Amino acid sequence: MGSRASFPIVPLSEDRVIMVTGANCGLGYQIAKWAAMMGATVILACRSVDKARAAMEKMHEEFKEEKTKGTSNMTEKSTLCLEFLKVDLGSFKSVAQFCEDFKKTGRPLHVLVCNAAKLLSVMKQSGLDCRIIFNSSKAERFASFDIENISFTGTKRNYPVHSCYNQSKLYQIMQMFAMSRRLTGTNITVNSLHPGIVETEIWRYSHSWMKRCWIFIARCFCLTRTPIYGATFAIDLVVNPKHAGVSGLY
Ligand SMILES: NC(=O)c1ccc[n+]([C@@H]2O[C@H](COP(=O)([O-])OP(=O)(O)OC[C@H]3O[C@@H](n4cnc5c(N)ncnc54)[C@H](OP(=O)(O)O)[C@@H]3O)[C@@H](O)[C@H]2O)c1
Incomplete structure (x- = not known):
């Protein structure tokens, strides 16, 4: 691994189910x-079938x-256990359908990277050491909490990308x-990070x-990081046994 990463490479069971939203590129990948x-x-929760494939x-x-x-x-197996489930996180309808689709698989869920709180009921029944990890950002420092305008209600043309992004991270x-x-007191911990x-x-x-x-x-x-270096912190939160039971940290 050299100096690329500082997460441990631990053997994980195929029974450990990890879901990553936006997994077709960048940090999620x-x-x-x-x-x-x-x-x-690993379940890749993405909006594009082609990109996920x-x-x-x-x-x-x-x-x-x-x-x-x-x-x-690394796993002894010759192929990776990868699955795809379609979701557009910009649509509540799609998120609800996605949650239903996942529940129908009857699988447990041990780690959720990003967010989909509706799957909490599945995680609560998935045994010890379940983790939710939010890929957040220090961009939250530039956000203001605007109770009057929690979600943007303007048009696509005047959508303020950066201020909405900062607010979403906050x-x-x-x-x-x-x-x-x-x-x-439950089996689930929740943490977030800035990559x-x-x-x-x-x-x-x-x-x-x-x-x-x-x-x-x-x-x-040289202040920018490669995707694998940026993802190191999240991977560590996903796999490192020493983080079991640690919750509420950013
Ligand atoms: N890169 C940074 O410098 C940085 C810094 C701080 C925090 N972060 C955070 O890290 C996380 C990952 O960012 P990244 O840098 O890896 O970005 P990225 O390379 O743009 O990847 C984003 C992923 O999210 C997916 N996605 C976007 N909108 C979606 C939607 N509505 N439904 C389903 N999937 C959707 C994208 O899918 P498509 O390919 O289909 O668009 C893509 O797979 C984000 O939460 C970001 O805020 C990044």
């Missing part, structure tokens, strides 16, 4: 791939490469604290020249 390479069953193929190829390199503690952290408090400034596809949404200048400067000073 790395989290899903590494959890699967350690042996867990392509991501799963790429994960299998990279798994073979990792085996050739001799990376230790709400995510507030949700983490609230859920962690409510789930005290750093990571060179993923997220920057495709940045149209403002200020943001582009900022990224350029960050690159010049």
Whole structure:
């Protein structure tokens, strides 16, 4: 592994079910791939079938490469346990359908990376050490809590991408604290993290020249991270046995 990552590579059982939302690229891709390479069953919750299929193929190829390199503690199996479930997180209807689809599989759920609180009922019945992890961001520092405008009600044309993003990250952290408090004494822990400034596809949404200048400067000073380095913190939260029982941390 060299200096790329600091999460432990622990053998995970195929019975351990880990769901990662937005797993077809960026940080989600790395989290899903590494959890699967350690042996867990990983469900990629994505909105595009084609992108999810392509991501799963790429994960299998990279798994073979990792085996050739001799990376230790990876699953003995020749293929990864990957599954896909469609969800558009921008639509409550789709999220509700997705939750129903997952419940119909009859599977337990041990780790949920991102969010889908409606699956709490499944996690509560999935045994010890279940974890919810929010991929949050320090962008929350630029947000203000606006009770009058919790969700944006304007048109697509005047949608303030950056301020809505900052607010969503603040709400995510507030949700983490609230859920962690409510789930005290249960089998489920809830934590969130900031992955750093990571060179993923997220920057495709940045149209403002200020943001582009900022990224350029960050690159010049080597402040940006690769997707695997950015995903390290989340992977550690997903797999590291020492985090069992730890909850309510950002
Ligand atoms: N990159 C950073 O510097 C950074 C910093 C702090 C926090 N984060 C956080 O880390 C998380 C992952 O970001 P990333 O950098 O990996 O971004 P990314 O490369 O843009 O990946 C985002 C993933 O989310 C999926 N997605 C977006 N909207 C969706 C929807 N409505 N329904 C279902 N899936 C959807 C995307 O699917 P499609 O391919 O279909 O669009 C993609 O798989 C985000 O929560 C972000 O806020 C990132």
